Amino acid sequence: MFGPALALYGAAFAVSTPVGGMLMMTIALGLSSCTAVGHSMLQHDIAPAHAGVLFAVGNMVATVPGIVGVLSSGWLLRAFEGDWAAPLSLSATFYVIGGVVWLVCARTTPVV
Numbered sequence: 001m002f003g004p005a006l007a008l009y010g011a012a013f014a015v016s017t018p019v020g021g022m023l024m025m026t027i028a029l030g031l032s033s034c035t036a037v038g039h040s041m042l043q044h045d046i047a048p049a050h051a052g053v054l055f056a057v058g059n060m061v062a063t064v065p066g067i068v069g070v071l072s073s074g075w076l077l078r079a080f081e082g083d084w085a086a087p088l089s090l091s092a093t094f095y096v097i098g099g100v101v102w103l104v105c106a107r108t109t110p111v112v
Contacts, residue, residue, distance in 0.1 A: 001099030
């Protein structure tokens with residue numbers, strides 16, 4: 001989760017061309033896709049008998065950021081006069097927070 005955050009911070013602050021921004025966004029998306037494998041398998045590790053229900057509840061909760069993210073990105077773009085640094089850095093900050101929470105809380109020992 002720290003790789004996508006670095007790429008998003010790079011897209012927000014270190015890149016001055018559209019091609020550079022596209023490259024950083026591509027790197028961020030590619031690295032973000034790599035985290036999906038660990039997330040998908042964790043449910044099977046912590047609750048093998050209830051992995052389907054746990055995955056369904058997680059997916060249900062995960063739709064909320066998709067809805068709120070679009071609204072907040074539009075609001076930030078309007079508030080900062082079209083500057084993409086604000087929504088990109090906010091997204092990168094969420095990646096960093098998620099990475100820290102993952103490192104502190106994630107375990108692979110069965111709970112149920």
